[in-house]
Amino acid sequence: MRLPRRAALGLLSLLLLLLPAPEAAKKPTPCQRCRGLVDKFNQGLVDTAKKNFGGGNTAWEEKTLSKYESSEIRLLEILEGLCESSDFECNQMLEAQEEHLEAWWLQLKNEYPDLFEWFCVKTLKLCCSPGTYGPDCLACQGGSQRPCSGNGHCSGDGSRQGDGSCRCHVGYQGPLCTDCMDGYFSSLRNETHSVCTACDESCKTCSGPTNRDCGECEVGWVLDEGACADVDECSLAEKACVRKNENCYNTPGSYVCVCPDGFEETEDACVPPAEAEATEESPTQLPAHEDL
Template identity: 45%
Template sequence: MLSPCLPQLRLLSCSIILILLFQAGDTKRDLKSACSTCQQITENFNKGYDRTAKQNFGGGNTAWEERKLSKYETSEIRLMEILEDLCDSSSFECNRMVEEHEEQFETWWFKKKTKHPDLHKWFCIDTIKVCCPKGTFGPDCNACIGGSERPCHGNGVCDGDGTRGGNGKCSCDHAYKGEFCLDCIDGYFNEVRNDTFSLCTECDTSCKTCTGATNQDCDECKEGWEEDDQEACVDVNECAKEPSPCKEDQYCLNAEGSYSCNGCDEACTGCTGGGPDECQACAEGYQDVEGTCTDIDECSQSDPACVKENQECVNSKGSFICICSSGYEEKDGECVQQSDEKEESEASETTPGPHREL
């Protein structure tokens, strides 16, 4: 008989595994972060060293002070002034690292600086061991893929490069792929390639994949391109196809590997291009005048456009409107004379009042 607590044990076991996995991921991040912090500390130390190069003890008698207190250049006071400015007050990790290793800074300052002038190498790499030399990674500072001189064969970034973290795998630059960053992505080809060096060059714009730089070197054409009789990839003119890929009130404009649909001019019913001179037929309210669809002025025609009494015609693009003449108003679809009261009211609004001298 199975123990009733077995499922709980399985659940506990899975939880422990997940915690360990998360901790392992955090450890890798912490290792990279520790190196970054140490790098920043040593950079700030060098800036502080330069900043204090021409300073002294600050007293009135510098010669006496240096005779009694030793030279400011190599003094503990100068070291403390530099250490005070290594970290922002809000940077916990930086301040913790400086506090933990203050003795190492003193050792380097008084005993190692002459023989080991590179503080980053002595402190971060060799002493507290949070960083690695460039081109190496991990706890043992192993060489990145491709070698420490040219990580990822110069075509990518090594994970953990220069830190005690990471896995050494390559993140390839654009155009490159593969474990060693020696292969080319689609759209690029190896112009030069051997076991340690690769140069990927972009294919012709018509190629999806290729072996050379021209449109005759395509292995496969991109969408919107097709092989011609010479096995070269050439542009497909989608606008020449029947039926047109565009709507009736649009015209097709071809482009390399593609096309676009654009609206016809309002004067057109169907068109072959933009503008009123590219119409297949003129829209209602327009007429063809020497090959261009032009607005018809209905108001100037021999037959009146507005036939009701006391109406006036106002032309507009492709159309016209009928309005009542001055002094008339529309009522029940007819233009009737305005009432005397309304006329007097409108007149008073436009007539200036009496002018009085002050």
């Protein structure tokens, strides 16, 4: 069986995605640790909002609640829920940075309402703001507002790592991910946006979505009267399926070779059942097309 080029590339990409990640990639970076701590802190704010209040003397509750909202008691409750006892690195970071969190809570949260930005980016310098990268938090390729033109991922985006280069999404290429790969055409292009759309499956390159817009046909297709048409490999003079008794079925852009039902498949032949050989030589029976 021969797969079309695009299908083969898709299968290869899927296999690469299924490969286990290296052990080093599974360990959270310092920035990820910091972000995780902040996320849990923010969840603690939600969990402790109006805690133990509801019903009764509304005026008393509002007065008491306003004190609790910014109290050290609430801070302590939040801090106690940040790390699992078994999470050594989380507890280590919390112990080392608890004074920073206390300072933000008691003195700075009104001036710096975004805890992540103040704690992880500006104070500990473990992360960068979105759209920036590296030790100095420089803007990614294409700018910090729309890195890689919105068509890719900036290396190191939001961290103190990477080089700011673009890893383009499928269909895009170029330093800023504004150009289209083979198999895609530009359906929108202006000063701020670039959109690449997949060609018809028969096209290797194209200028539009149909098989009449092909600049070059894919393998398994041929230009015929201005359009890329499927090649029926099974009807060619040179046999596509060469094993004895083997049947050929044409598919879009390719073909499949299969043994008839009941035949044993070997490297160089489709061997008929032993009982059939003993009685008579019968013509090859094609399996139903829907069984392929």
